[in-house]
Amino acid sequence: MLKIEVCLSPQLIHLFELKGKIVVVTDILRATSCMTTGIASGVAKIKPVATLDECRALKKDGYYTAAERNGEKVEGFDIGNSPYSYMEERFSGKKIATTTTNGTLAITKSTDADEVIIGSFLNLSTVANYLINKGKDIIIHCAGWKGNYSLEDTLFAGALVEKLESGFELGDDASFSALTSYKSAKNNLLETILGSSHAKRLEKHNIRKDIELCCTIDKYNTLPYLKAGVLIKK
Amino acid sequence: MLKIEVCLSPQLIHLFELKGKIVVVTDILRATSCMTTGIASGVAKIKPVATLDECRALKKDGYYTAAERNGEKVEGFDIGNSPYSYMEERFSGKKIATTTTNGTLAITKSTDADEVIIGSFLNLSTVANYLINKGKDIIIHCAGWKGNYSLEDTLFAGALVEKLESGFELGDDASFSALTSYKSAKNNLLETILGSSHAKRLEKHNIRKDIELCCTIDKYNTLPYLKAGVLIKK
Secondary structure: OOOEEEEOOHHHHHHHOOOOOOOEOOOOOOOOHHHHHHOOOOOEEEEEEEOHHHHHHHHHHOOOEEEEEEOOOOOOOOOOOOOOOOHHHHOOOEEEEOOOOOOOHHHHOOOOOOOOEEEHHHHHHHHHHHHHOOOOOOOEEEOOOOOEOOHHHHHHHHHHHHHOOOOOOEEHHEEEHHHHHHHHHHHHHHEEEEEEEEHHHOOOOHHHHHHHHHHOOOOOOOOOOEEOOOOOOO | OOOOEOOOOOOHHHHOOOOOOOOEEEEEOOHHHHHHHHHOOOEEEEEEEEHHOHHHHHHHEEEEEEEEEEOOOOOOEEEEOOOHHHHHHHHHHHHHHHEEOOHHHHHHOOOOOOOOEEOHHHHHHHHHHHHHOOOEEEEEEEEOOEEEEOOHHHHHHHHHHHHOOOOEOOHHHHHHHHHHHHHHHHHHHHHHOOOOHHHHHHOOOOOOOHHHOOOOHHHHHHHHEOOOEEEEEE
């Protein structure tokens, strides 16, 4: 039977065999919610990079630049890490290079997999349907917060496990616990995530609207897909 | 307010500030259940060591030796990793050196803390009462399985958080999720843990009796406490 595993942090991804599998990277607050929104809103390409310098350097190749550290937009970049920024008309058909505290690292650490796709509540069912049709083993890679566990990413993992559990075996304890956590939170998803430590850290940045958007299930039917280091529409 | 955090794996412990805090190490299947049983049964000292060689070398210092790898007793050592072995009369008043796949590593990685104590379901309330009386910040350090997340250790963390939550702030998402997981499993604790991947791995070793013992809450009122690298009765 096909297997689904959940990696709770990029600090644990080396413990997983990625070859032959599809990795779903998730960073709900807010990197993969931004990527889903961007690709759904017509951004042609999104290139995730690890450092501010790499991101800045891509300006000369025609990229708009997005940079966030510790929840804030970094000075000198076009945008930060709000999904609403990724909806702006000026980015339609254009390229964005992005670097964030957690999400971009999780992507760059997943590239040994057969495929890397981007998951968020915004495209939950689209991700699930893609995985059901592909019929490969799956790892859900939670970006976490600075290497540690984060609730909102685990809840997304649980939501995806719930969609898949009829066709996949739960391959580890983390997938079981993520599913349990999601089931107990699903009727109060926004409130639960607002109570997470990450949301509390972001409180001072006044982004409640962002968080509400990031908790919206199936707003888009778009699948961002990593090809040669760049996210495009599948 | 005093704070409680949960570290889900020894691979994440470097992300935590240990100084000034009490670390509770837990490896339910079976290292810390063995340690609790041993100290409660009259073993004078238990010395956790990382490698088989270190463990073997302690024979000349009058230690009995206990060694487990991948769930099995290692050839040439006195006992393996069954809590029932630690009850044997011949160990009363004696010293045991022990090395296991996960639990001893979690202990050796915790020694920057002010205090390191041993937690298991067997001494849950004793651990909780000690922590309430000490009034320091707490980290529950889950030994996991070969670096990755394990359900049974997280459930113990949740059980301990439940005992402490009225007097301590939940300091991270992991403590919140551990509590949620425990609350949803507590009425079927044994069955839930028998369904964990670790218990399934151990199935072939025919240790159902061990697992049942490890899931017994408050069988002992003993607190194993690390002093100069050796566990003694507090």
